[in-house]
Amino acid sequence: MHKKRIIPCLDIRDGKVTKGIEFKNNVDLGDPAPLAARYAAEGADEIVVYDITASVEKRPPDAAAIERIAQGVFVPITIGGGITSFADAAQCIHSGAEKVSLNSIAPRKPELLTEISRHFGVQAVVLSVDVARDASAPSGYRLFTHGGRVATELDALEWIARALPYGVGEICINSIDEDGKRQGYDLKLLAAVRSIARVPLIISGGAGSVDHMVEAFRAGADGALTASIVHLGVGSLPEIKRILHEKGVAVRTSL
Amino acid sequence: MDYGAGNLGSVLRALSALGVVADVVREPGAMAHCGHVIFPGVGAAGQAMRSLRDSGLDEALIAHARAGKPLLGICVGMQVLGLHSSEDDTPCLGLLPYRLERFEVDEPVPHMGWNSLVPNEANSARDACFSGLDEQPDVYFVHSYQAPIDPGCESVLLASTTYGQARFASAVARENVWGMQFHVEKSGRTGLSLIRNFLVAF
Numbered sequence: 001m002h003k004k005r006i007i008p009c010l011d012i013r014d015g016k017v018t019k020g021i022e023f024k025n026n027v028d029l030g031d032p033a034p035l036a037a038r039y040a041a042e043g044a045d046e047i048v049v050y051d052i053t054a055s056v057e058k059r060p061p062d063a064a065a066i067e068r069i070a071q072g073v074f075v076p077i078t079i080g081g082g083i084t085s086f087a088d089a090a091q092c093i094h095s096g097a098e099k100v101s102l103n104s105i106a107p108r109k110p111e112l113l114t115e116i117s118r119h120f121g122v123q124a125v126v127l128s129v130d131v132a133r134d135a136s137a138p139s140g141y142r143l144f145t146h147g148g149r150v151a152t153e154l155d156a157l158e159w160i161a162r163a164l165p166y167g168v169g170e171i172c173i174n175s176i177d178e179d180g181k182r183q184g185y186d187l188k189l190l191a192a193v194r195s196i197a198r199v200p201l202i203i204s205g206g207a208g209s210v211d212h213m214v215e216a217f218r219a220g221a222d223g224a225l226t227a228s229i230v231h232l233g234v235g236s237l238p239e240i241k242r243i244l245h246e247k248g249v250a251v252r253t254s255l
Numbered sequence: 256m257d258y259g260a261g262n263l264g265s266v267l268r269a270l271s272a273l274g275v276v277a278d279v280v281r282e283p284g285a286m287a288h289c290g291h292v293i294f295p296g297v298g299a300a301g302q303a304m305r306s307l308r309d310s311g312l313d314e315a316l317i318a319h320a321r322a323g324k325p326l327l328g329i330c331v332g333m334q335v336l337g338l339h340s341s342e343d344d345t346p347c348l349g350l351l352p353y354r355l356e357r358f359e360v361d362e363p364v365p366h367m368g369w370n371s372l373v374p375n376e377a378n379s380a381r382d383a384c385f386s387g388l389d390e391q392p393d394v395y396f397v398h399s400y401q402a403p404i405d406p407g408c409e410s411v412l413l414a415s416t417t418y419g420q421a422r423f424a425s426a427v428a429r430e431n432v433w434g435m436q437f438h439v440e441k442s443g444r445t446g447l448s449l450i451r452n453f454l455v456a457f
Binding site for chain 2: 001002003005040041043045070071072074075076094095096098121122123169170198199200222252253254255
């Protein structure tokens with residue numbers, strides 16, 4: 001049976017893992033490579049690494065850092081942050097990533113999605129969207145970029161519908177409103193995206209308990225991105241998976 | 256073996272984690288010196304077969320297999336060990352008797368993510384391949400084409416997997432020639448064990 005994915009997400013700032021609340025107030029959690037290796041060994045189904053300041057500082061992802069992470073991680077790796085060209089994406093993939101995640105660049109240069117998916121396959125392209133509730137947007141959700149700092153003119157749902165045909169293997173939905181609050185994912189947002197997209201959906205922002213993950217999987221998520229639940233010691237990955245399994249969610253239990 | 260499009264880095268990192276010393280083979284002449292050959296592939300079967308033919312690596316792989324030396328094809332590497340792929344109507348190496356068809360399922364294609372292997376008890380390589388693993392271990396897949404389990408495929412079936420309405424060959428083996436449709440090098444500890452089991456089986 002096809003499995004739901006639990007995906008620890010490492011946000012990197014100045015080479016160190018960091019964790020913020022509502023995309024702000026970051027605390028330092030150390031070197032990414034050993035942390036990524038530990039999560040992979042404990043049952044992470046995938047590892048996502050975001051360089052959260054790369055796009056603001058206008059620099060590409062750090063290839064040497066990706067290589068170091070890939071040395072100890074034998075599950076798929078997704079890299080995001082600072083990818084603005086085909087060459088950046090190719091560099092990430094050649095350094096050991098299976099997928100690249102495009103966020104800020106995608107609305108400005110959607111043809112990049114096509115270029116990468118034609119060359120590496122559509123499964124290598126993740127469209128990442130930072131979304132916040134906004135009553136003035138037609139769907140009630142506005143698209144943000146640059147780590148949630150910059151509001152765009154775009155309605156989030158309209159943007160997703162427009163981006164899909166360019167070549168998107170999956171969508172990662174980051175809720176700015178729920179990020180770090182541990183009150184649960186934005187399930188309405190998830191349902192709205194599910195209704196227009198057939199590709200796998202990864203939900204991010206707001207998990208505070210395993211029950212929140214169960215809700216998201218039942219509502220159509222294929223994967224759950226998790227930072228605080230793991231970093232803050234709410235539960236270890238094997239515990240999270242055991243509980244999900246007991247609650248009837250199909251997860252990978254063999255390591 | 257590097258034919259210019261493989262997921263070579265991940266496979267080398269996995270071998271290194273197992274403490275295995277590997278050489279990268281890029282030309283047919285070098286393969287004669289090899290013991291075990293791992294043939295990782297990504298992308299389209301047609302492109303893979305063109306690259307193999309252009310470099311002469313197709314003949315080298317066939318000679319290696321016919322000499323009874325161990326060969327493991329991964330992902331597109333497994334696909335082109337078969338007879339034919341409907342992807343660009345591509346004749347393949349013909350080392351094993353199956354055909355590749357595009358997934359026709361209600362689920363999203365490519366089939367991407369973790370799914371379970373159901374080992375085939377009738378295959379004599381089963382114990383060697385799955386030694387030390389869970390009964391139906393999960394592994395990581397990324398593919399749009401698959402080998403349906405017809406009688407030819409059944410004769411070399413090592414494990415099957417189900418995705419939507421499709422049940423397909425996720426691993427195959429006949430004597431010294433093995434194939435794995437999933438990314439064994441990205442399948443966690445299970446994947447590393449499968450690679451090790453291939454290496455110690457011969």
